[in-house]
Amino acid sequence: MTVTCPACGRETAQAVWHAHLCVCPACGSHQPIAARARLTALCDEGTLAEMNADLVGGDPLDFPGYAKKLAAQREKTGMQEAVMTATGRIDGHPAVLAVLDAQFFMGSMGTGAGEKITRAIEYARDAQLPLIMFSASGGARMQEGFFSLMQMAKTSAAVADFSDKGGLYISVLTHPTTGGVTASFASLGDIMLAEPNALIGFAGPRVIEQTIGQRLPEGFQRSEFQQEHGFIDQIVPRAQMRTVLSRLLRLHEGGVKRT
């Protein structure tokens, strides 16, 4: 069994590919990694404990075809929602983690994802734990209309409240992070990290090109561009993510919030 890299076309044995966390050993391109695989690789062995695994959103608008599409996504991915939330330890440091998975419904945020993310933030607040969230999302889930739009308000309010109480929030942007997720919790980290060459923006490139009537330059809205424009602290390759997060958690230990 081999995996063909979508970037360079070279084949890699599946075991090697997964050992490299879905980063192509030949060209270094960062390909999508499942939320569970990411968390498993990140957390100390035996410390990962998923939260709200069975929590799912509904179909508040009774949107045509949505229930069927949702069922198909669940069938295809084996996931219940676009986000997985958990507690775990990284190099011994406890943290609350949320990982959006673009392979489920493009990682879109509906009421289910919004609720899970909000619960994770509130758990971190109440347990006084650092919060690490990985984003990968096409934005708000259109089929849940106004309700999904309000998940932007809900998650942002939760981050603000968590921050007021002195919580540390590290936001990691991965390919792609766009729309309502960029315009809410994903942009609100105390520390902003990104994986290399991830597409990060509010409007999608196609919408921008249609609006301005010209092609976007190479690298537009990529991680390096976002760092250049001041929105990212550092770009961190997936292979180093665990080390960097561990270091950041250590740097925030023993801090006391002045009130």
Next chain:
Amino acid sequence: MIKAMIRELEEIESAQRTAQGAEFAQLAARRDALLHQLSDLTPEQKVLMARYPRRPKISQYVDALFTDFFEQRGDRQCREDRSILGGIALFHGRPVTVLGHRKGGNIEENLACNFGMPGPEGYRKALRLMKQAEKFGRPVISFIDTPGAYPGMEAEERGQGEAIARNLAEMSRLRVPVISIVTGEGSSGGALALGLADRILMLENAYYSVVTPEGCASILWKDPKKRDEACMALKLTAQDLLGFGVIDGIVPEAVGGAQRDTQALFARLDREIAQALDALEGKDADTLVRERYAKYRRIGLA
């Protein structure tokens, strides 16, 4: 089309001023028929009404509802974004901060204010004004009317997403009352960025949605012409959203649209804002913020 119907109605009403006898009766009958049609609009017709160019604009609301308006410009970092209007004013003698999306009534005006589509500088100006409102204990009253945040290169370079996110975070903990009124189009994060409020009101023919109906149709069905279906499916009318319990009230409009009787509209809106302010100003800041958090916290909870 809704525009043609409104235009015909206006022509009839102007013709009625000089018509007599049988001609007048004929015009009156046609007028009644039009009013009847316009009194029961489909979601798509409401969306078109929300975009009707002669619908009242933010400057008219500011003139009618407030006195002593002092406009505040600029984000203090980069530029002045004319697609958002904001400043200090008096509401029944009480200082408030007023802000909202600015749309034009014709093409020149619209080019100047970018059709009510802000860039990050507009949102940052709005945030600056809101933080100042908090400092001086002024309630914030925001008017929402936008097809969305502007999807342009510069907007992305300067952090459109970050600007919207920041507004949401800051508005959620603003220690003064926030009242938001959707007067026309309430589309996507670009609308919500001025709309995280203690009270959300909508005009009768306004819409509020995660995406424009055309955007929804082209993404989901690869066909922007399926706007009608998208308007239905998105449940974006004021009536739908009040039914869901996710907005707080509807401000009625004249049959044929808000522009047909602005005096009645402003009088009603004046009462609604006064009532909301009365209810909110009795609360201490902690209660206000806690209740606002809870208001959004419950949306979507299964």
